[in-house]
Amino acid sequence: MIDDDRVHPTRDDPVGTSLSESLGGPLGPRAGRHPWWTPVRVVLAMTALCFALGMVQKAPCFADSWQDGDARYTYMCYSDLPYLYTGRGLAELNWPYTDDDQVRGRYEVMEYPVGIAYFAWATAWATHWANGSPDIEPRYAMPAxxxxxxxxxxxxxxxxxxxxxxxxxxxxxLSAWFLTQVNPRRPWDAALFALSPALALTALINWDLLVVVFVAGAMWAWARDRPGLAGALIGLGTATKLFPLLLLGGLLVICLRNRRMRDFWAAVGAAVAAWVLADLPAYLTGSEQWQVFWTFNADRGADLGSIWLVISESLDATFDPGTVNVGSWLFLGAWCLGVLVLGLKAPQTPRLAQLGFLIVAGFLLVNKVYSPQYVLWLLPLAVLARPRWRDQLIWQAGEVFYFASVWWYLGGDLDPAGGGDAGFYWLAILVRMLCELWLVGVVARDVLRPELDPVDRDQPMTTRSNVVAV
Known part of the structure; x- marks a missing residue:
């Protein structure tokens, strides 16, 4: 017999209830529990299975070492990893931030934040060690x-x-484990992460999954009333990808409402300290190379997946990087101001997952590039902000549609037979944005009407005040 108050999806979620009918119906009050298969272990098993399916999806490219330029798009198995292994000097075990003239003459600087560069370099060392430490001297004489x-x-x-x-x-x-622990009464919400099509399809495109663990960990630490640890994880996440910095905006709203500014400044201080410590080795060994990430993004124009690309191509106009930068930052500033007002005017203190999702979504919607794997940035926030299968499936349907469209667009499969603009690809970008805006709208509604928030609605009154700020 069930003797705890954990929320089960077959009784809590309408979609879960409907799907359970084919398996005997929703969980009953006299249902037994398996002594080993706890919700956390089931979620971890789901995560492992989903990730394994993602690896299988990349098998066509793996089989030919990503040598077939058409197959990587036709089979949608593209990944940046193999190309950057040779394209950034990792095959020769070059430190990403070296200022050696010979290395810099052969290879471009790694254009990612330090967390990704460190991981890629360490993985390259492990690759050589596992491969018997081959002699790399002859490679220096080969064209890069x-x-x-x-x-x-x-x-x-x-x-x-x-x-x-x-x-x-x-x-x-680890991300899945963190998500199961944010709200102990709702460990099954993490199943939305574990079984995510976006996780399976995009996990191996780039190194973005590394930052997800810091975002999930920050939410877990904040839920445990450890603002310093939450801030440190946000700082490490910012050293891996820039966007976790935006979570501090969510913390600001919560701390202003609950008069916890001391906790906010503790989080900010820890975030700055963690970011500085993480960046220090790169800066000290190659300050010019360290700056490449910042200049690369500032000089980048409208690129794949962005609304800027749709506008510029449909109007046959060209936006210089400065115009796109100013426009993006102005929109983001207005969006963040809107989230601030929404959070302060809400009847109850919004949860960090809700505020974080809204802010990061605004950042992505007007970013100058919106790569397929950027969906991972939103994933841990989205599944806790709105733990409902219907809304998650609507949002991720748009992501899956775009995932297929961008690869077929790059492979030339979406080119009109008579020539002209790739209107179908523009449509895919807009569909993706509309599905994301659907989830944004639902989360914003929950903030304004807490009685519709499935997390708030299910909390006992004795714990409600603690959970709403999580």
């Missing part, structure tokens, strides 16, 4: 752009992807 097609290096590329995937798998499992 020919390494990718070298047979020995091709084997390393596959191993590099496998070892990276193992690290990503650990990050996914």
């Amino acid at each position: 752009d020919s390494l990718f097609s070298d047979e020995e290096v091709a084997g390393e590329v596959r191993l590099f992807v496998v070892l990276s995937a193992l690290g990503f798998a650990l990050a996914a499992l």
Whole structure:
């Protein structure tokens, strides 16, 4: 017999209730529990299965070491990892921030934040060690752009992807565990993360999954009333991808409402300290190379997935990077101001997941590039902000539609037969944005009407005041 007050999806979620009918119906009051298969372990098993399916989805490209330029788009198995292994000097074990003239003459600087660069470099070392530490001296005499097609290096590329995937798998499992612990009464909400199509399809495109664990960990730490730890995890996340910095905006709203500004400043201080410590090795060994991430993003124009690309191509206009930067930041500033007002005017203190989701969604909607894997930035926030299968499926349906469309667009499969603009790809961008805006609207409604928030609605009055700020 059930003897705890945990919320079960077959009794709490209409979609879960409907799906359970084929398996005997919703969980009953006299249902027994398996002594080992706890909700947390089930969620972790789901995460492992989903991630494994994602690895299988990349199998066509893995089989030929990503050498087939058409297959990577046709089979939608593209990944940045194999190309950057040779394209950024990792095949020669070069430190990403070295200022050695010979290295910089052969390779571009790693254009990612330090957390990703460190992980990629460490994985490259592990790749060489696992491959018997091959002699890399002959590679120095080869043109850098020919390494990718070298047979020995091709084997390393596959191993590099496998070892990276193992690290990503650990990050996914740890993220899932954090999400089950944010609200102990609702561990099954993390199943929305564990079974996410977006997780399976995009986890291996780039290193973005590394930042997810810091976001999930920050929400877990805040739920445990540990603002310093939450801030430190936000700082480490910002050193891996910039967007976790936006979570401090959510903390500001909560702390203003609950008069916890001391906790806010503790989080900010810890975030700054963690970010500085993480960036220090890169800055001290190559300050110019460290700055490349910032200049690269500032000089970047409208790119794949962005509304700026749709506007510029449909109007046959060209926006210089400065115009896009100013426009994006102005919109984001107005959006954040709107979230601030929404959070302060709400009948009850919104949860961090709700505020964080709204802020990050606004950042992505007007960003100059919106890559397919950026959905991972929203995933841990979204599943806790609105733990309902219907809304999550609507949102992720748009992501899956865009995922297929962008690869077929890059492969030329969406080019009109008579020539002209790729209108179908523009449509895919708009559909993705509309599905995301649907979820934004539902979360904003929950903030304004807390009685519609499934998390708030299910909390006992004795714990309600603590959970709403999580």
